[in-house]
Amino acid sequence: MKHLFSLLLCLLPLTLQAQDRQDYFGGWVAEHDEGKEIFYVVIRDDGIRGFYCDACTHPDNLAFIDDGKLAASGLTFRLSHVSGQETVTAVREGDALLVTRGARAPVRFVRETPPATPAPVNRRPNFPVPMGKTVMPGEAEPISPASIAGIWLWGTGPGKQYFLFREYQGSLRGMVCGPCDSVNAMAPLEHFSFDDTVMHFQIIHEDNGRNVQLHGPYSRFTDAVLSRNELHISAHNSFNPPEAAPIEMTLLGPVDRVSP
Numbered sequence: 001m002k003h004l005f006s007l008l009l010c011l012l013p014l015t016l017q018a019q020d021r022q023d024y025f026g027g028w029v030a031e032h033d034e035g036k037e038i039f040y041v042v043i044r045d046d047g048i049r050g051f052y053c054d055a056c057t058h059p060d061n062l063a064f065i066d067d068g069k070l071a072a073s074g075l076t077f078r079l080s081h082v083s084g085q086e087t088v089t090a091v092r093e094g095d096a097l098l099v100t101r102g103a104r105a106p107v108r109f110v111r112e113t114p115p116a117t118p119a120p121v122n123r124r125p126n127f128p129v130p131m132g133k134t135v136m137p138g139e140a141e142p143i144s145p146a147s148i149a150g151i152w153l154w155g156t157g158p159g160k161q162y163f164l165f166r167e168y169q170g171s172l173r174g175m176v177c178g179p180c181d182s183v184n185a186m187a188p189l190e191h192f193s194f195d196d197t198v199m200h201f202q203i204i205h206e207d208n209g210r211n212v213q214l215h216g217p218y219s220r221f222t223d224a225v226l227s228r229n230e231l232h233i234s235a236h237n238s239f240n241p242p243e244a245a246p247i248e249m250t251l252l253g254p255v256d257r258v259s260p
Contacts, residue, residue, distance in 0.1 A: 023092050024075045025217075026207030027183030028099075028109035038183050039090075039099065039109060040175075041065065041075070042190070042204050044217075049204075051173075051188055052079055056180045058256070059151065059166040064173050080168070112183045134248060136227040140197040143226045145172045148199065150254025152231055154178075163231075163251055165189070176203060184208045199224040203235065215239040220247070229253060 025043040029036055041050045048068025055061045060082050068077035074091035079101065086102045097109040141147070145167045152163040161178035174189035192201045203220035205212055212218065222235040231251040236244065
């Protein structure tokens with residue numbers, strides 16, 4: 001009995017940590033007459049990240065979550081805007097998240113979780129259909145945060161995707177959305193690195209989309225190559241085997257530069 005009690009004491013912090021993560025991670029929305037405010041919180045083993053935005057189609061309106069700490073009393077982090085930083089606390093109250101930014105009054109955020117959709121019968125693996133080789137408009141160019149920062153677009157119409165890249169502490173951070181008024185169509189862009197003509201980053205999915213329903217939170221490990229105004233990206237879902245065909249996209253841009 002003594003050994004069982006000791007084991008339960010060891011497992012208790014892990015149980016609380018898992019429950020705390022479920023309470024805070026993912027997308028949160030506050031709606032006002034002026035529009036929406038959105039928080040997207042990523043809680044992984046390597047830290048707490050994410051972003052905040054309103055008028056979410058421009059990188060200058062993105063603020064990034066840093067130095068996150070999760071405790072029984074709630075979530076605290078630093079929010080880095082283009083114009084400066086502020087300390088934020090977030091506490092669960094029922095189904096809502098009460099967010100206090102600096103000395104401002106708390107704002108009530110709620111989850112905007114999509115309804116569960118059943119997997120189709122005889123669903124094929126989540127691999128794209130192989131396409132012909134992408135032809136870039138020129139040689140691959142040296143790539144850097146300065147050459148990428150801004151807005152890049154993929155697709156047309158209501159489903160058009162905005163890739164927002166902002167220079168941050170000598171590298172990049174960002175967000176992809178489309179449409180950009182729903183947290184269910186958003187994902188943070190994190191963990192950037194640069195290798196001559198190739199940019200590496202991750203597209204983070206915490207709580208939205210069919211793949212999350214099937215596999216849980218995951219990342220898309222992405223390589224990008226720049227040529228003139230085209231950015232070709234090749235992405236692999238973390239739940240797929242290494243031999244799976246990549247997801248290929250060509251972004252056009254930057255259609256707008258942003259503040260350094």
